Amino acid sequence: MKGKWPWRERWAMATLFVTLFLVMVGFGILLPIMPYFVLKLNGDAVAFGFFTASYSIMQFFFAPIWGRLSDRLGRRPLLLMGLGGYGISFILFGLSTELWMLFVVRSFSGMISSATLPTAMAYAADCTPPERRAGAMGMLGAAMGLGMILGPALGGWLGGYSFALPFFVSGALALITVPFAFWLLPESLPEGAAIQEPQRWHNVLRIGRHRQFTLFLLSFAVSFTMALFEGTFAIFAFERFAFATQHLGMMFAGLGTLGVIVQAGLVNRLARRFGCVRLVAAGLAMAMTGLALMAVVPTLPAMVAMTALYSAGAALLRPNISTLVSQTSDDGQGASLGWMQSFDSLGRAAGPMAGGILYEVAAALPYWTGALALLLILVLSWKQLQRYQQVGDAL
Template sequence: MEHRRAMAVLFITLFLVMIGFGIVIPVLPFLVISQQGTPATLGLLMATYSIMQFFFAPLWGSLSDRIGRRPILLLGLIGYGLSFILFGLATKLWMLFVARIVAGIISSATLPTAMAYIADITGPDNRAKGMGLMGAAMGLGMIFGPALGGWLGHYGFAFPFFVAAALALVNAGVTYFLLPESMQQPQVTVKKAPLGLNLFRDVRFVLYSLSFIVSFAVALFESTFTLFSADKLGFGPKEMGIVFAVLGVFTVVTQAGVVNRAVKRFGDLAVIIAGLVIASVGFALIITATDMVMLLVFTSFFSIGSSLLRPGISTLVSKNAVPHEQGEAVGIMQSFDSLGRILGPATGGAVYNIDHNSPYLIGTVFLVFAIYLAKHHTSRFGENLRS
């Protein structure tokens, strides 16, 4: 019963976190422009967040292994709220960058710690279900967040940031009162070599690489799809709203209802490979779409495939980490995910002006290479192996 309550609290926590993240998406560009920024400034501001997460997610994850999940999760939520307040109060561009840096540093404690918490309270057989539910919570947040942010933006560019701050701080209160510590005893700190010296020899390195490739492909898609749809099919905000709503529904249904059943029947590795195949086919076919229906079908393939991948990779990383390294392992995975979100938009923006199809061809090549990695370099990962 206590584990069910913890799962429910974490579901609500990640749902509210992603609502807060999504709320600011429609208004952040306008806020940057209002401070005499440019599209390049906006791109750098967005990248700053992922850069901070790249460096700090493994550190927070490792710290949660030593002192517990609950204090790190609370710190991440409170810091997330304070960073939104800084955004709302910002009157100059440099203040926006300070707020974004603070958000990237402190909020990067939230996701890896929440996923490590799931690993603490679930067994190997149920871990995919837990990871899938957390992915569904984040997907739901990203459906409702931007819509709410667009509505709140009518009352001023700063207003959505204050609402997001309130959600984060209320979230911290809920976590404080309702979420118990998942680690039963303090962990003994084992002296290890610096991370950089061990990373390439880490048994999970291929899984981290898969996480990077998936994130890179998704970031390519997210950073160019609106322009691609407008340039090729003449889509406007209405059509884009329909597409993203459909993709959001597929994401939630896949992660909440399909992932666990598929893993139990076919295994983690088979689900990851299937997700890569489906995602690569959908990604490659996007450039052939000539109308709304075709675009919905192909982007839905990509969405379903990528929705199978993230919980699957997270689950396998967790299964192949000993209990006192869960936070660090998930944190490193999130770091590789952040690296994909840094390089994906930069690559997409650079090649899109050369050829509108280029981001999708590059993404397809990366996903096909990921299929090769998953099929030929993951045999060491048994369903119950712990490294």
């Protein structure tokens, strides 16, 4: 019945929620300790930058491949493989004794983990009708947001005992989810719905002609601007308002909580009332305004308010872009969501590098650049977004 969540759908979504929550706790555990682990193995800031980028670069190349394979082989085997490989990669991190080992394992982790997120999104899309899909994507985003709130705090505590301990705990959390996913998640791809067309590299080279390319660019713009913000905000807040690390931790925890509230509590209701395209436009406007003003407001409370406005806008964007990608796919939801994840990874790889360069020119420049990028993508994509909305309304 419309507006109700059938029990099978709720069970699948609850299992996916817990799965992605545990995976993101494992990912977040590493954030406070990873720079120190690289330095311990005689790395430097340059090495850490390339080390960080290697993960996203591997995701860029492999997320579309895993997504298309999930359309051919089914969601369940790809999800189980991604979870298992993710856990093994963390164990290998903890066992690494040389810097080159970290790079190899990080690349493997980016390659194998990119099978998890787009496949989970495709699974949720398989299990939910169009009118509830934005809510399902919002719930998955909330699960990841909660994991990113708890994970860094847990990682900082565990890292005080041993640099390797957070890696082993992360690996254990990921591996623990495998048997639960095996027993509790049936195959969601309907029988006979598998797409047998093999991945063709000329399709990769012609991605600019893809009918969903506008949505992929939106995903890139969101992750790029978020990376600009996250990569420079700690320095900016310290230099301008003498932010200490504990203040920054509390602020990011608060922003993460705000994102969870928006994605889990508001997205589904708002999408059913206004439509995904209007929410994408609203999210772009909010994020753009927050970025543009946070660098110039004169007081700390005003800066915190603009940061919250930006975060709320970003929280609106991600699940609604995912929903539009799912609804307008004509060559398999897994493949389309894989491409979206690929462009998201590319934005997360390019954002920190661009942010650092721009910040050296002027402290406010990363935020103004991000706001301008969001404004341009909104103006240039508006007509195409309207066409996507028509497709979604017809479902």
